[in-house]
Amino acid sequence: MGTRxxxxxxxxxxACHLKALYSIGxxxxxxxxxxxxxxxxxxxxxxxxxxxxxxLLQRFGLGEEIQSRARARMPIWGTCMGMIMxxxxxxxxxxxxxxxxxxxxxxxxxxxxxxxxxAPVQVEGVGEVTAVFIRAPVVTDVGSxxxxxxxxxxxxxxxQDNLLGTSFHPELTxxxxxxxxxxxxxxxxxxx
Amino acid sequence: MFPLGPSPWGFSMPAGTILNxxxxxxxxxxxxxxxxxxxxxxMDVVNADHAKIAEEAGAVAVMALERVPADIRRDxxxxxxxxPELIQQIQASVTIPVMAKCRIGHFVEAQILEALExxxxxxxxxxxxxxxxxxxxxxxxxxxxxxxxxxxxxALRRCAEGAAMIRTKGEAGTGDVVEAVxxxxxxxxxxxxxxxxxxxxxxxxxxxxxxxxxxIQHVHKTGKLPVPNFSAGGIATPADAALMMQLGAExxxxxxxxxxxxxxxxxxxxxxxxxxxxxxxxxLAEISKGxxxxxxxxxxxxxxxxxxxxxxxx
Numbered sequence: 001m002g003t004r005x006x007x008x009x010x011x012x013x014x015a016c017h018l019k020a021l022y023s024i025g026x027x028x029x030x031x032x033x034x035x036x037x038x039x040x041x042x043x044x045x046x047x048x049x050x051x052x053x054x055x056l057l058q059r060f061g062l063g064e065e066i067q068s069r070a071r072a073r074m075p076i077w078g079t080c081m082g083m084i085m086x087x088x089x090x091x092x093x094x095x096x097x098x099x100x101x102x103x104x105x106x107x108x109x110x111x112x113x114x115x116x117x118x119a120p121v122q123v124e125g126v127g128e129v130t131a132v133f134i135r136a137p138v139v140t141d142v143g144s145x146x147x148x149x150x151x152x153x154x155x156x157x158x159x160q161d162n163l164l165g166t167s168f169h170p171e172l173t174x175x176x177x178x179x180x181x182x183x184x185x186x187x188x189x190x191x192x
Numbered sequence: 193m194f195p196l197g198p199s200p201w202g203f204s205m206p207a208g209t210i211l212n213x214x215x216x217x218x219x220x221x222x223x224x225x226x227x228x229x230x231x232x233x234x235m236d237v238v239n240a241d242h243a244k245i246a247e248e249a250g251a252v253a254v255m256a257l258e259r260v261p262a263d264i265r266r267d268x269x270x271x272x273x274x275x276p277e278l279i280q281q282i283q284a285s286v287t288i289p290v291m292a293k294c295r296i297g298h299f300v301e302a303q304i305l306e307a308l309e310x311x312x313x314x315x316x317x318x319x320x321x322x323x324x325x326x327x328x329x330x331x332x333x334x335x336x337x338x339x340x341x342x343x344x345x346x347a348l349r350r351c352a353e354g355a356a357m358i359r360t361k362g363e364a365g366t367g368d369v370v371e372a373v374x375x376x377x378x379x380x381x382x383x384x385x386x387x388x389x390x391x392x393x394x395x396x397x398x399x400x401x402x403x404x405x406x407x408i409q410h411v412h413k414t415g416k417l418p419v420p421n422f423s424a425g426g427i428a429t430p431a432d433a434a435l436m437m438q439l440g441a442e443x444x445x446x447x448x449x450x451x452x453x454x455x456x457x458x459x460x461x462x463x464x465x466x467x468x469x470x471x472x473x474x475x476l477a478e479i480s481k482g483x484x485x486x487x488x489x490x491x492x493x494x495x496x497x498x499x500x501x502x503x504x505x506x
Contacts, residue, residue, distance in 0.1 A: 009231065010231070010468060011230070011231040011232045011252060011468070012227075012228055012230060012231060012232075013224075013227035013228050013230060014230075014231070015227075015230065016227055032468065032469075047224075047227070047228045048228050048229075048230075048231075048232075048252070049228065049229070049232065049252040049253070049288055049289075051247055051250070051287060051288055052232055052250045052251065052252050052288070052464070055248075055250045056250055056464070056465075056468060059465075080228075081228070093287070095287075107287060108287070111309070112289075112309040112310075112311055113221075113225055113289065113309070113310075113311035113312065113335060113336065114306065114309050114334045114335050115309075116218075116221040116224070116225065117221065118220060118221065132220055132221065132224055133221075134221055134224045134225050134228060135225065135228075135289065135311070169224060172220060172224050172227065173220075
C-alpha cells in the first residue's frame with residue numbers, strides 16, 4: 001500500500017491535520033470506521049476532548065481496531081488529546097485510553113484555557129518548532145519511550161518505534177515539518 | 193514574541209481590529225480551543241450532577257448556568273451571570289472545558305468569569321443585555337469568547353470584536369429548531385454570495401453587511417467565517433443535531449433540549465452519537481429509538497417580538 005494518512009475524525013481538530021497533510025501533497029482521509037482504517041498506512045489522532053473520544057472509541061469498538069493496527073506496526077501519531085488517547089496511564093483518572101505508548105500523562109498539566117500558550121520547543125530529529133499548547137497534557141513518566149522534546153523541564157513529545165506523541169499542536173501553526181517527519185521517519189520504523 | 197505564521201484557518205489578523213501583538217499572541221490559542229471542540233456537543237448544565245451526566249454521555253464541553261433557557265423564558269425578570277460558586281462546583285466535577293455566559297456588553301461579568309478561569313465565555317442573548325449598543329471588547333481578554341449571530345454581518349462584527357467562535361443563535365429555550373436553521377442558512381448563503389462576488393464589489397458588500405472590509409475579503413477568499421461556526425438554539429433531538437451538522441454547523445450546543453426531556457442521560461448520549469454519524473441515516477434511525485419524551489417546546493411562531501431572545505445583540 002502507498003502512503004495514505006488517516007486522521008481519526010471522531011471529534012476534534014481533524015480538519016486542521018487534513019489541511020496540513022494536503023498542503024504537503026500527502027494522500028489523506030477522515031477515519032470514523034474500521035473500513036476507513038483499512039485504507040490507511042498511517043494514522044493521526046488529533047486534538048480534541050479525550051473523554052469524549054475515549055467513550056466513543058469504546059462504544060463503537062474502533063479502539064480495539066486501532067490497537068491491532070498498532071501491534072502490526074502502523075505508524076500512529078497523537079497530538080494533545082491524541083497523545084492522551086495513546087498513553088498507557090492517565091494520572092488521577094480512570095478514563096479509557098488505548099495504551100499504545102508506555103507513558104503516564106497528566107491532563108491539563110498547565111491549567112485551564114487561560115493558561116494555554118505557545119513557545120519555541122526543540123524536537124529531536126526535526127529542529128525548533130513553535131509549539132501551541134492548549135489545555136495541554138505533559139508526560140510525567142516516559143517508561144520505555146524516548147523523550148524527544150521538553151519544555152520547562154517537562155516532557156512534551158515522545159517516540160516509541162512506530163509511535164509518536166506530542167503535547168502540542170503542529171497542525172495549528174502552518175509548519176508541516178512534523179507531519180513530513182512523521183510520514184517519513186516514523187513511517188520507516190514500520191519497515192525497520 | 194513569536195511570529196504569527198500562516199494559520200490553518202487562513203486567518204491572518206484583521207488589520208485595524210487588532211491593536212497590538214500582545215493581544216494577537218493569544219489568538220491562535222483561542223481559536224485553537226474552538227477547533228478542538230469541533231464535531232462535538234456542548235451541553236447546558238445547571239449543577240454538578242448534570243455536568244457529570246453530560247461528560248459521561250460524551251459532551252465536549254458544558255455550559256454552566258443557573259437556569260436553562262426554557263426556565264429563563266418561563267421565569268422572566270433579569271437573567272444574569274451565574275453564581276461563581278455554582279460555576280466552581282461544576283468546574284470541580286468534570287475534566288472537560290467549562291463555559292459560562294455573561295450578559296451582552298457586561299465586561300465586568302466577563303472579567304469575573306475570566307478570573308474564575310472558565311474555558312470559554314458565551315456573550316449571550318439568552319441573558320438580559322447590559323448594553324444596548326456595545327458588545328464586550330473581547331480582544332482585551334485572554335479567555336476566548338463565543339457569540340451568537342443571525343447573519344453574516346452580525347457574525348463578522350463579533351469576530352472584529354474578538355470572538356473566537358460564532359454560534360448561530362436559533363431561538364433558545366423553545367425546542368423548535370426552525371430559527372437555528374434560518375440563521376445557519378442565512379450565514380452560509382450570504383457567505384456564498386460574498387465568495388462569488390467580484391473583488392471590486394466587496395466594498396459595497398462590506399457596507400451592506402455592516403462588517404469590516406478585511407473580514408469580508410477573508411470570507412471572499414476562503415468561503416468560511418474567520419473562526420469556527422457552531423449552532424445553537426432549539427436543538428432537541430438527534431435528528432435536529434444531525435440536521436444542523438448537515439447544513440454546515442461544526443459543533444452543536446444543546447441547551448434545554450437535554451435536561452428538559454424525560455430521559456436526559458439517554459438523550460444526551462444519543463445526540464452525541466448523532467453528531468458523529470450525522471450523515472448516516474441508518475445509524476441515525478438506530479440512535480433515535482426509544483429516547484422517551486423530548487422537551488415539550490414552544491412553537492417559535494407563537495412568540496411575540498418581545499419574547500424573542502435572538503433579536504438581542506447588534
